[in-house]
Amino acid sequence: MDGLGGPIHMGTGCFFQRRAFFGGPSSFVAPESPELSPTHVKTKPIQSSEVLALAHHVAGCNYEAQTNWGSKVGYRYGSLVEDLYTGYRLQCQGWKSVFCHPDRAAFLGDAYITVDDLLNQTKRWSMGLLNFMAHSLHSNHYLCLPTPTSSPQLFLNLPKGGTLQGWWNSQRMWMVRGLSSFSFGLVEYLLSSLGVSATGFNVTSKVVDNEQSKRYNQGIFEFAVASPMFLPITMAAIINLFSFSQGILQVFRHGSFEALFLQILIAGFVVVNSWPVYEAMILRTNKRKMPMKITLISVILIWVLYLASLLTF
Structure with missing residues (x-):
């Protein structure tokens, strides 16, 4: 995880050498504005009028107009994953x-803890990563996005103090995101690439009340919002529960366990992962249950898919 130039930069908790934003490490490239040089006014007191004037100038962002700031110099903009793109x-x-992993935590912060906020955030990330990948390939740059998940991640986590429960929660959320936010992000990215829709930026809520925190610490999923991204999750949970039940029934009726073992194993794995959805x-x-609207639409869509499969096959 620490190769090919080092770890990738994702999110908060990152320190940069200031001159990293002005050029490469071997040859220093002077900034477009002398006032923004790393050595400018560093000997002046922070209360001086020159420093305060420069601070107001930078805060206004007017110095970026008609310059390379945000594209070739400084923190890079124009991406939904600007942290990863900059790094x-x-x-x-x-x-x-x-x-840099000190014994004492260097940063503490708030993050989303509801399923809806999580899926909206990862949908935005998936769109940004697809755009990032397309830009990198177009620029003939090498692209490496290592993402250890599933079983290998268990061994990566346990030498570093991770737990089996942590791995289980992680791979369960990968399945949830794969069915919902990643799929929706792909569709939305294709539509925006074709000019059908514009790329939006949905800000996820970081406001958490005491009851939400309590449910989060207990591992209870929040499904209070009738989000369309809950549909594929609910459909997959219902289909696999039905398939698993039918497989077990076939074994008791005909004793064909060997022939159905793999199907039962896969469906059963999804059923176990989908327990929060059934719950x-x-x-x-309470009001945090799955909205009845989502359940009913999921059942209707499953029935339509079933009828379509009968007509096709």
Whole structure:
């Protein structure tokens, strides 16, 4: 995870050498504006009028007009994954990155804890990564996005103090995101590439109340919003539960366990992963349950797919 120029830059908690934003490590490239040089006014007191004037100038962002700032110099804009894109471009210029993992946590922050916010965030990331990949291929740059998931991640986590429960939650969420936010992100990216729709930026909420925090710490999924991204998750949960039940029934009726073993194993794995969905659809009675609208639409869509399969095959 620390190869090919070092770890990738994703999100908060990253320190940069200031001159990394002005050029490569071997040859320093002067910024377009002398006032933005790394050595400019560094000897002046912070209360000086010159420093305060420059701070107001930078905060207004007017200095970026008609310049390379945000595209070739400084933090790179124009991407839904601007952190990853910036780190990637800096590595292309020759900069190296390293992990800094002190015993005491260096950063504490808030993150989304509801399923809806999670899926909206990862949908935006998936669109940004697709755009990032297309730009990199168009620019003839090498692209490396290592993503260890599933079983190998278990062994990566356990030497580093991870837990089996942590791995289980991680791979379960990869399945949820693969069915929902990644698929929706792909469709939305294709539509925006064709000019059918514009790329939007949905800000995820970081506001958390005490009840939400309590449910999050208990591992309870929040399904209070009737989001379209819940449809494929619910459909997959219902289809695999039905398939698993039919497989077990066939074994008891005909004793063909060997022939159905792999199908039962895969369907059963999805059923176990989908337990929070079943709980939200059937067992939960509070306002955090799966909206009835999502359940009904999922059943209708499954029935339509079933009828279509009968006509096709």
